[in-house]
Amino acid sequence: MAFIKIKRPELSLSDKLYIPAIFKGLWLTFKHAVKSVRGKSIGSKDLASSGLGITMQYPEQKWDEHLPEYYRGVPALVTDEQDRERCVSCQLCEFICPPKAIKIIPGEIPSDDEWAKVEKRPKEFEIDMTRCIYCGMCEEVCPEQAIYLRQDYAVTGLTREEMVNDKKRLYEIGGKRVGLVNKWNELK
Template sequence: MFKKVNTVSYPEVKEPTAPRFHGRHQLNRHPDGLEKCIGCELCAWACPADAILVEGDANTDEHRMSPGERYGKVYQINYLRCVFCGLCIEACPTRALTMTNEYELADDSRAKLIFEKEDLLAPLRAGMLMPPHPMYPGMDDSNYYKGDVLGFHPSQETSSEVKHD
């Protein structure tokens, strides 16, 4: 009752978020750079606010974006509708979709709050190749899903930089 009120000078001082905070979504990648999203659309079906749009497409050996038969060609999250409940995360069978601690999503345009696949994809780390590229040599779809692909793509072994198209 007689304590001084704890006021935070936001945005100059940013308090850390809680460990299980539900922030902006992120589409994850495998260690070699292939996308984890297989375009199954389960996240869109699980979303109670109908904020997610996914359109899957077939993978080919010449144009491989993810392991398996399909990948998410179109992926959009409408943050004007999203309620950050996390049901899409629970529905994802490949752990492709996770939530970050990023919470500063305000913008002056409604169109900027509809995030496209490029906005949601995790950045490429050292050793990752920008898809499309072939799967890790000697591995098949099941190796990716079991987590057996732990390293970067062999064509990146001599280079320490990430290749972008």
């Protein structure tokens, strides 16, 4: 192993005294304070800040229009063009979910249903939003393009039960999504 000798920088007298550096620091923080009070902190415009510092005053101000396409908010189930539940309850999301927030009870589609060919759909589908960490793995793993992370981020509830999104609620949030792979048409 080769040894590399690193030469430490020579300290000048003022460096060693430490005091000039303290005053430099005080001057720097003072400049920031002045800018902050005048509402001219660096980046305050881009971040749509409240004026004091660069902090945005939530919930009066929101950043919704700045949210990127790929923003990972509340996970939800979607239906396709024909209002068919895309989820076939393969339970891969339940398996992959790191905090175990997803609970699925699979069920069979009755034979008189229009989509009886698909055979399977979730009987119950619950996502516990107190557990969800918005990692998006469920969306990534889904073989049926049935679960998506929406842009909603304000998830609130007064009880634990309220924080569990059941199947009905998940479809409400998710809504309809068009233009996905159409796997279950009559020819296939």
